[in-house]
Amino acid sequence: MHRMSEIILHHYDMSPYAEKVRVALGLKGLSWRSVQVPVVMPKPELTALTGGYRKTPVLQIGADVYCDTSAIFRVLDRCEPSPPLYPPGAGASVRALEAWAQGNFVTAVTLFFGIGGVFSEEFLEDRRKMIPGGVNEELARAVVPSMRDHLRSRLTLLEQQLDDGRSYLLGDAVSAADLAAYHPIWFLSRSPLTEAALQPFEKVRAWRDRIAGIGHGEYREMDAEETLDVARRAASTTTPTSDPGDPTARRPGDRVQVMPDDYARDPVVGELVASDAHEIAIRRSDPRAGEVVVHFPREGFLTLAA
Ligand SMILES: N[C@@H](CCC(=O)N[C@@H](CS)C(=O)NCC(=O)O)C(=O)O
Known part of the structure; x- marks a missing residue:
């Protein structure tokens, strides 16, 4: 599904949550691009992509941006199912x-x-x-x-x-x-x-x-500025889908804001594109990154009307 665009990890070396994803990339034998993010704010290229979310790590595939390791693991399982990070039945x-x-x-x-x-x-x-x-x-x-x-x-x-x-x-x-x-x-x-x-x-x-010993797989460093060119040139591969089970009857096109419910609660505003029980994806436009779709897990995040 994402074969066309490279996997880009926005992270810094000392970040434990980034280490969780680096090992997952190694485990799946994926090759990826590494972008070093500042350890403290401001993080202008990262927030141009995410719309405000500042935690580490963030994964980018073309014009799709995945926030939080749980949303990242779900997309990695879709890109390369073996071995599964979230095994069926567990x-x-x-x-x-x-x-x-x-x-x-x-x-x-x-x-x-x-x-x-x-x-x-x-x-x-x-x-x-x-x-x-x-x-x-x-x-x-x-x-x-x-x-x-x-x-x-x-x-x-x-x-x-x-x-x-x-x-x-x-x-x-x-x-x-x-x-x-x-x-x-x-x-x-x-x-x-x-x-x-x-x-x-x-x-x-x-x-x-x-x-x-699993290691981090094969990766090459990339410039933060270049990741914005990648996003601008690509189109999101997320298909707009309605979510009939949504408990509050949100619909694609609704304007919402999504933010973590614990710390670094910077809201990201956009238009609902797709959602299911585990994930919500919103579209936003950025002067530097162009039109991007930002993905979040459901658990641990708040979705409010914008
Ligand atoms: N629930 C998040 C937690 C991520 C997190 O807390 N990361 C730390 C670094 S390990 C962080 O964002 N610190 C602030 C920052 O990097 O700006 C996830 O699973 O990705």
């Missing part, structure tokens, strides 16, 4: 594990905030503005011991799940469950301040190394 288990792993990510980030000396002042200032209610650094320092407790509890669960000798969290086949649980551990492994916490968990470390 959808709810994988989603549950993804949601739990978001807690692992938050635990790791809170730990880094609390320990201090990891993030630059520029980074901290950007994230203070991004998180509703800001960041309470005093509280983060006070909860470091509790975060270490949480981490041990979370790592123990993973160790126990792997205890029967299975290779992956749900059995013999790797899935999005593994990649979701992996990226916060990859993040913790990158700093000597937190790497030590992994030492007692032998099976987790072996599993981490197995996932790391």
